Amino acid sequence: MNEEEFDAAVQIAIAQIPEKAQSAMSNVTFFTADDYVPASGEDPDTVLLGLYEGTPLTERDSWWESGSLPDRITIFREPILEICSSREEVIREITITVMHELAHHFGIAEERLHELGWG
Template structure:
């Protein structure tokens, strides 16, 4: 899958977010990178499909200095677990929903229980 096709899958996944929910997503940038580079304190074999970095809405206190939150999708690991272009679109959608949910303060435990793990 080309970079443009992968980016289109990300755009399609973001477009699936209901408008009333999308309107509440504030100060978030979405990026695509090839793969996650584990931090020195992490297991060097850590593989992520996506990562949310920021202050969840449930924890914000009106910090005027806050940088935009960041959602990163990792193309390489997603492509490795998918067999078809449709699998990629579905996995990107699940990953986008998962990371956006973190923006709203929803935990991994809750997401796994709801089938968005």
């Protein structure tokens, strides 16, 4: 799957976000990137399928709207393509990853996502 097809699959996954969740999302933007680059001090072998960067809705206060940048959700193409063997698997994994990272936007912790089967 090339970059353009991957980006289209991410857009399809975003379109599948339930309307109730879409209407509750606030100031969040989706991106794609080839791969996650671990930060200084992180394990250099860290592999991520997606990454949420921002302030979860549950932690926002009145100060937050004063010039805050949008939250970022990045979906990483190469690791997803490496674990999937078909286009259908890629689309399924992208959808799971989008929902997983969006759950962080709503303040759902990693442990709870694993309990719910979205880990």
